[in-house]
Amino acid sequence: MLTMNRRRFLGTSAAAGAALVGGLGRLPTAEAASAASQLTPGVPSGIASYVTMGTLPGKKPLIQLSDRPPNYEAPLEYFRTAITPNNEFFVRYHLAGIPEDIKAETYRLKVGGEGANGPIELTLDDIKKLPAIEVTAVNQCSGNRRGLSTPHVAGVEWGYGAMGCARWKGARLKDILAKAGIKKETIEISFNGAEGPVVEKTPDFIKSLPTWKAMDENTIVAYEMNGAPLPYFNGFPARLIVPGWTGTYWMKHLVEVNALTKPQGGFWMKPAYRIPVGEFPVVARFLTQEDATSTPITEIVVNSLITSHRDGAKVKRGKVTVSGLAWDGGYGIRTVDVSTDGGKTWVSAKLGQDHGRFAFRPWSFELNAKHGKNTVMVNATNRIGQTQTAKLLFNGAGYHNNVMQSITLVA
C-alpha cells in the first residue's frame, strides 16, 4: 500500500509537468486540424463523436482518447523522426489515481520481496550514482492499433499512435537489485508505480518480468528521456525501460520493486495482457506465467508505418518520396520492402540512420506516381527473418496487429 497522496492530476493545472519539460515548443500543425481528422482510418466510429486534441502540461496537442485516466495518442505527423520528442510522446495510464505531484527530492524506490535479502530504499540520487547507460528504444503500448481489430474488441481504441522512441538514460535494474541482494529462488521481479485505483477494490497496476529479462543489461530504471528529465506523464521521476518488450512492463513513476519466488498473481498479469499460446512468432517467452492456453504478451512483433502520407493523400505526378518507420522486438530491422502492385512485386526501401536494434528505423522509397490511384504497401523484415502478416492474427485483446499497411496516393 502506497502512502503517497493519490489525486487526479487534472485539477493541478500546469504545476508538475510544464515546469519539468519547459515550454510547449513550436505550434503544432495538429492544433489547426480537427482531432477527428487525425484518427487512424478504421478505428471505431464512435470516437469521432467526442474526440478533441488535448494538451497535457508540458505536451503538444495529442489525440485525447480519454482524460481520466489519461490516454493520449500521438497523431501521425509526430512520427516523422526516428526519435520522438518528449512533448510529442504518447501518454497511457490504466488507473485514474495519479499523484498530482511527485518531487524528485522526496521520491523513494523500495526494493524488497521474499526473494531479496532485505528491503532497501533508494533515493533518486542513489539511482543516479549507479553506472548510467543510455539505450534508444521503442515504447509501444501492447494495445497499439487495437482500434483496427476486425471484429472490434473492447478497450482503449488506439490507432497507430500509442508508441514512441526515445533515448532513455538510467541505471541497470540488475545493479539496483544487486544492492538489495537477490536469492537464487527468485523467479520473477515485480513492479509497482505511483499510479493507483480510484476505489480501493480495483486491482492496483502491478506487473512482473521473468528474472532473466529483469537482469538483462538493457533493462534500466530511467530518469532521463532524450537528455531531459522524464515528462511527468511519461513516468517522472523514474520509470522502467524494457527494450524490445511492449509498454505494459515499462512501469511509470516506479516506486516498488519486489523479488518473487512465486508467480505474480494479480489481475494485470492474468487474465490481462495475455495472448493465445502459439499464435504469434515470438521468441521471448515468460514461462513462469504461461498456462495451457494463454501467455503474457512479451516482445514487440516486427512492424512498420508509413508516416509521410495519410491514406488517400493527394500527391503530384512523378517522383514522390514516401517514408516511414520500422521496428521490432530488438532483433533489428533487416529490410523494408515496398510494393506498388498490391504485393505481387517488391523493392527494397532505403534504410535511414540506425539508432540501435531497439529503435525506430527510418526508411524511404521513391514512388513514380502515375495519374490516378497509386497504392503503396510496406513490409518490414527483421534480422531473424520475421515479417509482417498479410492478414490480422485476431486475438481477444487486440494485440500484435502488424498487418502490412497499404495506402492509396492520388496523383
Added chain:
Amino acid sequence: MRKLVIVSVAVLMAGAALADEQVINLKKAPGVDKVEGNCGACHSLAYIPMNSPYLKPAQWSAEVDKMIKVMGAPIDAADAQAIKDYLAKNYGG
C-alpha cells in the same frame, strides 16, 4: 469507507474543470444518470462512445460485470441492469 472514497472523487472532479477536462455528452435516454453517476465515478465517460457502436448487448453486459466483479465498482444490481440496458440500446452494435 466506500462512501468516503466516492465523495473525495467528486470533490476532485470539481477541480478538474481548471485544466484539460473532456466533455462527454452521452445520449439522453433512460439510464443515462446511472451511467454518469456510476461509470463516471472512476473513469472518463469517453470509454463508452470510444467502444461504440460495435459492442453487442452481451459484450456491454460483460463489460459492466467486469467493472463490478474485477474492478470492484460499487454498483448495485438495479443500477447495473439500467446501465447495461442503456449501453446496449444507445451504444450497441
